[in-house]
Amino acid sequence: MNDLRIAIAGAGGRMGRMLVEATLRDAEATLAAAIDQPDAVVLGKDAGELVGLPCGILVSSDRDAGIAQATCLIDFTRPEGTLEHLEICRRHGTAIVIGTTGFDAAGKNAIAAAAEDIPVVFAPNMSVGVNVVFKLLDLAARIMNEGYDIEIVEAHHRHKIDAPSGTALRMGEVVAQAFGRDLRQCAVYGREGVTGERLPSTIGFSTIRGGDIVGDHNVMFCGLGERVEIGHKASSRLPYALGSLRAARFLSSRSKGLFDMQDVLGLR
The missing domain is CATH 3.30.360.10 (Dihydrodipicolinate Reductase; domain 2)
Structure with missing residues (x-):
């Protein structure tokens, strides 16, 4: 199994499906978990089948179990959901790539606080x-x-x-x-x-x-x-997905800290 084990939040959404596809096509990554809300219509379905690439990973609402299986969570959901996922990642020592936008000051402070314990890439755009x-x-x-x-x-x-x-x-x-x-x-x-x-x-x-x-x-x-x-x-969401996987690889060698895509790409 590859060391880069990816969990995807909001796996049934537009961005989530693109992340599932990009992860499955990445030779250096493994899809470890696909997570969505308890009322999502995709629950129980093969996450890969949603994008024509059956993989045996079923979409689940058990965020704790899914995140525990991964080395990195990629999250493009909503601020309230991302902050909940952030605390689960913190508990399990799982890295997180945050592409969610719309955080208020308190949310940004919570992300910075979590980065004292786990590695985080938080950027307004992953492209x-x-x-x-x-x-x-x-x-x-x-x-x-x-x-x-x-x-x-x-x-x-x-x-x-x-x-x-x-x-x-x-x-x-x-x-x-x-x-x-x-x-x-x-x-x-x-x-x-x-x-x-x-x-x-x-x-x-x-x-x-x-x-x-x-x-x-x-x-x-x-x-x-x-x-x-x-x-x-x-013209598509693919650049965001590819950038997110690049960010996940960047975090694989970090134990903690708050980073953005300028750090990932060496543009500082």
Whole structure:
């Protein structure tokens, strides 16, 4: 059996199924458990059959037993569920990759506290491409730190429950930090009515929700006579799954600590 034994939370969902498929196709990983809610219609089904790859691992609602079987849990569910899974991981000494977004300050503090005992990768986006974009944004913002207005536009499917996306917020944080600003003080979330002229120190966010858009993000540096755009478009959830497995491999050599994808990819 491979040392990288993966448990997947929310295995019957859109992202969960992609994680199941990516894990089953990864020669260096083993699907150890597939977990979902007690009322999920996929309970008792072969997790692999959900993606055309029968594997003998049945979807279960027994989170404790599933996490105990794994060396790493990958979780793209919801904040309340992820925090419960986090405590189970902490109890069993299981690493966790958290792709869930929408945490409040208390949730983020709980993740940091758990990382004192277990290894955690917590990132707003697991895609390798998106994390390269974060690096490019930092470079661009340091160069275009005067005379440019920053606008961030993101689009996701109709089922996404938080806005702006965690990725868009992280993009804003990267730019704000490069400018020496606090995003909490300079962010503007949508505009309506007579708003007056745009304040040059602000960073604007626009959110689109519709259809089955997987995830589009675009950051515009708008100057006089020119506009520089840095963006990323995901056509499927596969990049998030592949990045998550890369994060799980990264954690396999760590005993504890809080990391993000910049650490995983060596971009710091």
